[in-house]
Amino acid sequence: MTLYEMIDKRRSVRKYIDALPDDDTVDKIERFIENTRQLPGQNAWFEIVPSQSVSAAVGAYGILAYCEAGDAAYANVGYVLQKTDLYIQSLGLGSLWLGMGKPKAKDKRDDFCILLAFGKTDVPLRNGASDFQRLPIERISNEDNAIARSARLAPSAQNSQPWELRFEEDKVIVRYVGRGMFKRMLKKKLNKIDLGIVTRHVALALRNEGKDVRSVTAKSDADGFGIEVRWRAARDKT
Ligand SMILES: Cc1cc2nc3c(=O)[nH]c(=O)nc-3n(C[C@H](O)[C@H](O)[C@H](O)COP(=O)(O)O)c2cc1C
Incomplete structure (x- = not known):
């Protein structure tokens, strides 16, 4: 697999x-x-x-x-x-x-x-996306597509899912948003690890869609902390 x-x-x-x-x-x-x-x-x-x-x-x-x-x-x-x-x-x-x-x-x-x-474990793998407890896609992304659906399944501390995806032309910005009862406790470190975790799912899903991931860049600005992932269609390389 x-x-x-x-x-x-x-x-x-x-x-x-x-x-x-x-x-x-x-x-x-x-x-x-x-x-x-x-x-x-x-x-x-x-x-x-x-x-x-x-x-x-x-x-x-x-x-x-x-x-x-x-x-x-x-x-x-x-x-x-x-x-x-x-x-x-x-x-x-x-x-x-x-x-x-x-x-x-x-x-x-x-x-x-x-x-x-x-x-080693004898706990079986999951059967598919319906086995996951996660927020609905519209709470975490401005688009419903294969990349957002993979991001949605990412693990996070306390299952807090502290991210929002904003798709733009040839890029997606994964932004930190605090959620859940423990958001103050998780904000400093664990939720930033979570942002890297979800970005890995985004990168793998983009490659699976035939996109070349050109850059993955962590950024802090007036909107807070986020990670920008830029791509180009692999076929554009010629
Ligand atoms: C950064 C991070 C820290 C976590 N810490 C713990 C932990 O200390 N104890 C634990 O049982 N699970 C921990 N988890 C697992 C989460 O609770 C789990 O990923 C989440 O509930 C979603 O479940 P799933 O991974 O089975 O999809 C952690 C997950 C992440 C990403």
Whole structure:
């Protein structure tokens, strides 16, 4: 299954089998992260550790993401690790974003951003878009199209879905909008990670539609924080 096809199959997995994924698989995941391009100017770093070395022991391993402080840096981590989340589930494993987890070692906490846990599971994938609890498309987008439908299924902290998509000629702007009971608590970091996550779904869906993604740019302006994704039709390249 392609990563795009995983978008309406993946889920947050909270129940794991007591067995380790094999070392080859863990190596593959490590290489996948290394080979994933980060947003311009961003340099997050990642390590895979046994789940016993993080405060919330879920699954067999945790991917610890580290970055500088800042909205664009947090969004970048979401953008990189959501591709990894889809990849992990395409390998038949389960995964879970864990805003509540952190490294047990205090000296690792300074630049720590977020944790993605993974491991073996027997929880099945979802059957399709109707299995998701999400806001209706008109609450999150000015257009109902395949890109917005993929964005709608993105995971977010507390399922807060803190985004709005505005489609314009050859670009879409994914803008932060606080939602839900915990919006003040989530606003600083977790919702910015969420914006990177949803942008990954947007980029995969654009490619699936035959569009060349030309740039993905995090921006803060008078309207607040957002990510602009520009494309051109792949056929225009000649
Ligand atoms: C940044 C982020 C942090 C999250 N933190 C937690 C967490 O600490 N505990 C948890 O059980 N789920 C956590 N989740 C999972 C969300 O609750 C889940 O993605 C959302 O409810 C949608 O469900 P789904 O992923 O199954 O589609 C987190 C998700 C994201 C994106």
